[in-house]
Amino acid sequence: MTERLPLMAGNWKMNLNHLEAIQHTQKLAFALADKDYEAVEVAVMVPFTDLRSVQTLVDGDKLKIKYGSQDVSQHDSGAYTGEISGPMLSKLKCAYAVIGHSERRQYHGENEEIVNAKVKAAYRNGITPILCIGEPLEIRKAGTHVAYTLAQLDGALADVPASDAESIVVAYEPVWAIGTGEVATPEDAQEVCGAIRGRLAELYDAELAEKVRVLYGGSVKSSSAAGLMAKPDVDGALIGGASLDADEFVKIVRYREQAVG
Numbered sequence: 001m002t003e004r005l006p007l008m009a010g011n012w013k014m015n016l017n018h019l020e021a022i023q024h025t026q027k028l029a030f031a032l033a034d035k036d037y038e039a040v041e042v043a044v045m046v047p048f049t050d051l052r053s054v055q056t057l058v059d060g061d062k063l064k065i066k067y068g069s070q071d072v073s074q075h076d077s078g079a080y081t082g083e084i085s086g087p088m089l090s091k092l093k094c095a096y097a098v099i100g101h102s103e104r105r106q107y108h109g110e111n112e113e114i115v116n117a118k119v120k121a122a123y124r125n126g127i128t129p130i131l132c133i134g135e136p137l138e139i140r141k142a143g144t145h146v147a148y149t150l151a152q153l154d155g156a157l158a159d160v161p162a163s164d165a166e167s168i169v170v171a172y173e174p175v176w177a178i179g180t181g182e183v184a185t186p187e188d189a190q191e192v193c194g195a196i197r198g199r200l201a202e203l204y205d206a207e208l209a210e211k212v213r214v215l216y217g218g219s220v221k222s223s224s225a226a227g228l229m230a231k232p233d234v235d236g237a238l239i240g241g242a243s244l245d246a247d248e249f250v251k252i253v254r255y256r257e258q259a260v261g
């Protein structure tokens with residue numbers, strides 16, 4: 001079985017201006033030790049306006065923390081006012097781009113076709129997508145959450161070759177758990193993360209599916225991280241609110257030191 005290095009990715013959402021971003025990243029860099037990075041990959045997904053500041057810090061101080069954007073345009077250049085392209089992000093050495101976050105789907109009308117085009121734009125520019133999928137509350141209540149989430153996965157990966165898909169990060173983020181304080185149980189997370197891995201094996205092959213990291217996101221805190229991470233198909237977390245508190249984020253990175261609760 002492939003060893004998957006867990007990924008703890010903070011999604012700052014629309015928080016922290018570039019000065020605050022510098023302060024926050026320095027705090028993380030100061031708190032995290034080499035041994036933390038050996039056990040876990042640590043990343044921050046920051047607002048576009050913070051990227052240059054974070055890049056300068058990471059490059060200048062040779063920090064091991066990775067960074068990326070929260071979106072990417074499906075187009076590489078042109079008359080798309082307000083958009084930020086893959087080549088721009090790759091010039092800033094972004095390792096990752098969050099794609100298809102439920103807030104983008106809800107507030108910016110991103111559908112499967114757009115998400116699929118954005119996944120391809122990221123790969124075209126050497127950026128690894130953190131693809132977000134997950135069901136809203138009414139779908140969970142109807143009991144069709146696995147099928148719903150897998151359909152989102154199918155749509156996002158349409159015509160994406162295995163040579164690209166093998167590096168994708170998939171984040172299962174049930175919408176009802178995002179920013180609500182209502183974290184999914186480890187069993188809920190495992191059910192869908194396991195199904196995602198199963199579908200990757202069907203779409204590609206078992207070897208690829210074993211390599212891909214599947215994260216859970218939705219109200220993750222240091223008190224819930226260890227329990228989620230104990231599940232075999234949960235390979236990390238996409239952390240919103242708790243990633244804005246450096247001490248709490250570091251505790252999540254060090255989930256192995258926390259009780260399984």
Ligand SMILES: O=C[C@H](O)COP(=O)(O)O
Pocket residue numbers: 011101173177178179180181217218219220238239240241242
């Ligand atoms: O991308 C992160 C998720 O939307 C989770 O956010 P949250 O941890 O604030 O619930």
